[in-house]
Amino acid sequence: MNDSKVILITGCSSGFGLITAARLAKSGHRVIATMRDTSKKNALLSEIQKRDTQLDIKQLDVTNKDSVNAAIQSISEDYGYIDVLINNAGCGIGGAFEDLTDEEIRQVMETNFFGVQNVTRAVIPLMRPRKNGKIINISSISGLYALPMFGAYNASKWALEGFSESLRYELQFFGIDVLLVEPGRYKTEIFKKNLHLAKNHDNKNSPHYELSQHIRKLVTERLKDCHKDNEDFAEHIEKLIHAKNPPFRSQPDIEAKVFLLARKILPFRLFSFILNKKLFKRYKK
Template sequence: INYIASKFGYVDVLVNNAGYGIGGAFEDLTEKEIREQMETNFFGVQNVTRCVIPMMRQRKQGKIINISSVAGFSSSPCFSAYNASKWALEGFSESLRYELKFFGIDVLLIEPGTYKTPIFYDNRRYAHNFDNTESPYYEISQHLKKKVMDYVEDCYKDLMEVPMLVEKLIRSKKPSFRNIPDVEAKSLSFLRKILPFRVYSWIVEQACFHKLYQGQKKRETA
């Protein structure tokens, strides 16, 4: 940050995009694994943001764009640590928006859906106990891992949607606080808003576990 400020005089836009996701049931995650997830996805954002606010405040302008996720408003099983980091980011961003509005600084969120990016490959981590066949969550975890990766492999959304949205927000004089780039994520957000939680959670459960439920029924009737 200091190098950029010395070279260009100031920082007018900050895009917080660093992050990774750790998969695994809560009981299979260690405290260390959860803390590391929060350090990168939440505290890392805070640390960098803290560095740029003074110069933005001094100039009475600036934009802080935090890359969240659909995981910031919709949770899924075996991603509790990742969901927690994104929900924390959303709450932090909204509160910070109110604080910095007095100084002409915009705080914005982008909530993308699933894209075929390194977060599902090089940046994907799993709980230390993820592949332990003795874990009570082994079947669930392995099922969801396959389901997610199958979906990612068939995902052909335009990777430029997010950076194009970032550029649009940078150029906009009155940008919206929450911004969703893709149709999939917009649909999920819409359903989350209009459906009772009982109905919405049933849809999530069916989407995640339908085949497992069928397998259980077959075993019970065999």
């Protein structure tokens, strides 16, 4: 394709990263799909084989600066530059704040926030000389409103939102655009295999045990009822890549758009009241 881009994507062993990498490769882009553990590449290999396309798979652990620098150095030697960076790698740990350890909270922040900074810091020098580039940070509607038992995940995404907005102002003079994508409920691994529970979540002596079990059950039910296709998400990303003046914040699904609108126009007390009703109508303390 004439408008082929060199695109680096993190977190491509499953979910959004896997489907987005495969779709963009099929569209003719030169895609570097990275993952922390390349032994988990089979699902991606199967997807690109199904689509009759190809891409480059590299090891990159966003939480390890040596791993990040080694991957970016290799990309620089192979490609010379990067047009688009998609910071997609993420993880979540569910549990009440009092049940979470410092280590568990730091683990979420290291991947979802500091990991983004690690990769972005290494990639900017490959964009700046060309006065061109897009950095697309995958946030969440959890970066716009909070839920109980997801405090660490919420905090990491709220931090990402603030960082991205600040970085956007800094990089505009170098022709580099910074975008935030805030998806809602999708059947991705972030809320299945990659959603870990606090070590103490099954501790019946915890004052939060009953609430924790209620929220866990509610999330499981909501995911079963979720039919949104990750392909729609990938299509949204592809449109942002080709857009001349893309919005700084965008939501790929209607649910996220509705929540964002409600968060904007409703007084916090009313928004909180509605959320409480939805979350706790079947909860009995």
